[in-house]
Amino acid sequence: MNIATQAAQIGLEWDTRTGAVTVPIYQTATFRHPGLGQSTGYDYSRSGNPTRQALEEGIARLDGGARGFAYASGMAAITNLLYLFGRGDHLVVTEDLYGGTCRLFDQLFSQFGLTFSYVDTSDLAAVREAIRPETKALFVESLTNPLLKVADIAALSDLCREKGVLHIVDNTFLTPYLLRPLDLGADITVYSATKYLAGHNDTVAGLAVVKDPQLAERVYFHQNSVGAVLGPQDSWLTIRGMKTLSVRLDRQQENAARIAAWLATHPQVRRIYYPGLPEHPGHALLARQARGFGAMVSFEVTERALVERLLLKTQVLSFAESLGGVETLITFPEGQTHADIPVEVRRRLGINEVLLRLSVGIEDAQDLIDDLDQAFKA
Incomplete structure (x- = not known):
């Protein structure tokens, strides 16, 4: 099914009881249990909320991944992905990327023992040279901000598989409508959904999609533990934006x-x-x-x-x-x-x-x- 059709129908199937064509806003912090030791599948909105889940399932379908995750901002999404790494780990990063991402890497996560090398990720040879034995991931912008350099996602994904490192693609500028990095071999995509996905300058949101189910379980553990999740109202606004x-x-x-x-x-x-x-x-x-x-x-x-x-x-x-x-x-x-x-x-x-x-x-x-x-x- 074409991505345009998939996007327009996000949440359409969600409310089978009433047949609502728009997913409801489940504006609740907690959920009543049907019995001792029983759950409806929802317990507390940090761990899962139906409106947020409709969005997360929708972006996972658009990107062709195993699971999607919605966060309070694009920076919260990137922050949550960095919890996959630990002291001594090294990441290779696009050199001319968004300044807020640089700030997050250099002024916050560097104090926890992560190191970052900035390279021109439109240059495959430069990326190869920057990878070290302790490198755990390559973080690229599919189109860089603001100089609009183009990364060869397929070639970089092949290099990452060769070197045994994760390939994370910030695909904010192109969205899955124009580019699907997971189809080209990337492991994770991340978005400031505030931008084209929500599309109306009326909400702040972040999304991530993970290709491998086991890796997705680790990302969910971090999402639930840290709790920087997207609220139901903003999840609904993001769904509404993605439809167009x-x-x-x-x-x-x-x-x-x-x-x-x-x-x-x-x-x-x-x-x-x-x-x-x-x-x-x-x-x-x-x-x-x-x-x-x-x-x-x-x-x-x-x-x-x-x-x-x-x-x-x-x-x-x-x-x-x-x-x-x-x-x-x-x-x-x-x-x-x-x-x-x-x-x-x-x-x-x-x-x-x-x-x-x-x-x-x-x-x-x-x-x-x-x-x-x-x-x-x-």
């Missing part, structure tokens, strides 16, 4: 392609990052492995003064953090999403004082282009 994932992303990708093509010829844009453009170094690879190129566009302007102008003079675009919603957002990575990364590292990676990032929404594409055009001229 395909139509939203189709429109967003179409808009992104038009905007990227326009920016690519603009005299005040010196560089553009969008894998849908044929000249992008990852274009051919993503065309083979994915169903589309996503709706994120990053670009460098020719001078620093243009940054403030575009952030503050656009009227349809909103100057805001986050991404993936129906509204188009414009972000300044150096001062917002990646501010926690040391400046010398940002400069080396290309996250500089003239880089802007667009999360393209579902508005009329010409309206978005006109808005950017008037801001450039303001």
Whole structure:
């Protein structure tokens, strides 16, 4: 069954008693037992809640995994996965990833004895060289944030199997609608479901999907023990958003392609990052492995003064953090999403004082282009 159909029907079968086509919100902390030593399958909402379970089963189906897990945020999801590792373990990580993930790794989990090496995960040879005897996992972003480099998920998964390490893919930018890393050999996918999956900038959520049932049991033990689970209301909102994932992303990708093509010829844009453009170094690879190129566009302007102008003079675009919603957002990575990364590292990676990032929404594409055009001229 097509992913678009699966997404639209998440939770449809859940309430067999009433036939409700929308899964109910089970807004309860605890569940009554039918008898001594008996359970309905639900005891306490940290351990399991029907609304959350509908979401978890839904994302597992979309990603082709054994089991899904819903968390209070994308960072909570990544945190829970890090409990798979212990003191002395080493992870190889995408170098230009979301700044909050870097902060989690370097400022929090490093104090528990985990070590991290940051490499260009679009370079298979660099990843191979970075793997050590103590390496336990490779953590990659399928499309990096904000420079939109493309990882060869299939080749990296083969390398991970060869080396006996887990392959974890943050697939937030592409979602299972466009890319299914587990089909390409990855072990775990993780999402900030706040973004494209929920899709309306009205809830914060994180999801993870595990391919192997035994590994999934370990992840559930950590989810239940730590308790950073997604509440039933936010689970329902995420399900609601996922039902329209395909139509939203189709429109967003179409808009992104038009905007990227326009920016690519603009005299005040010196560089553009969008894998849908044929000249992008990852274009051919993503065309083979994915169903589309996503709706994120990053670009460098020719001078620093243009940054403030575009952030503050656009009227349809909103100057805001986050991404993936129906509204188009414009972000300044150096001062917002990646501010926690040391400046010398940002400069080396290309996250500089003239880089802007667009999360393209579902508005009329010409309206978005006109808005950017008037801001450039303001």
